[in-house]
Amino acid sequence: MKAIYPKTTSSMRVLKIFLAGVSLCGLLGWAWLRKPYSPTDDLEPVSYTAFEVSVPNVEAGFSLAEAVGQWPGVTATAYNPNSGLLAVSHTATATEQWLMVKLALHTGSPVRKREFVEASGPQCPVPHEYLAYLPQASLVMGLFSAALLALLLSAPPKAKAPFVS
């Protein structure tokens, strides 16, 4: 007399193979896509904004740039007398709106933001910022699938009564 435990169903086997494949692809994808660490990864992100400012003379433009450079969240400023533009490099602490209001108050005249347009023509339909998270997404997918697979493999056989022959 020997006990025969029910075999794994074929759908379960397919699921296990699928999970193994997904976890392998996810981890390989992460290893291939991930970028090496660089100290720049730790730097605070900045944005660049250009403002059309009206100043009485060139010196006033340069001193305005100097003054703006001292504002919190501003990492660099540049005034170009030929373009009349004041370019500001700023962190999230200094938002564009905040800068615009402060500039208008400082100069006593309306300030306009120079709009730079994104390139026209064929572009990748997936936004750049999403593509940047591809390695992390691949790693999460791989680890999640591997965890599910481990859970399935470690599960005890079904608690059905064995067939007895």
Place this chain on the structure above:
Amino acid sequence: MKSSMRFLLAFLFAGAILVACKKSSPEPEPPANLYERLGGISAISAVVDQFISNVVANNAINARFAATVANPHRAQLLRNNLIDQICEATGGPCKYKGLDMKTAHKGMQITDAEFNALVADLVAALDKFNVPKKEKDELLGLLAPMRSDIVGQ
């Protein structure tokens, strides 16, 4: 008497070893690499922020960067790539993760005048931070070979 002689000999032997091992003169410190002389990552990032600001305010070339500046993610990528490039070229611990210069500028048809305007903006950024002439020339010398990969591609 015998044991004191032994102690004296051991003492002299130890002293001789100490004298022999002592460096005759302190070795000169190896010269700091350009990355350290520039002031490390914080100084380089400050120069790069100034450089990009100069470019954004410069009507002669800012149209080339319009699409990049309009997208904060792309602007950030440009900034980090520039910092990485300078940091790595000067002997720093960074790793440049962008495309090679030829591929990155393919099809852009950048002219000599545009490249010169860009270099002038970089020099202005270095001057703003009072980077000494020696370091400035060294850095520009490291970046100069990129010209052929950028202009006319």
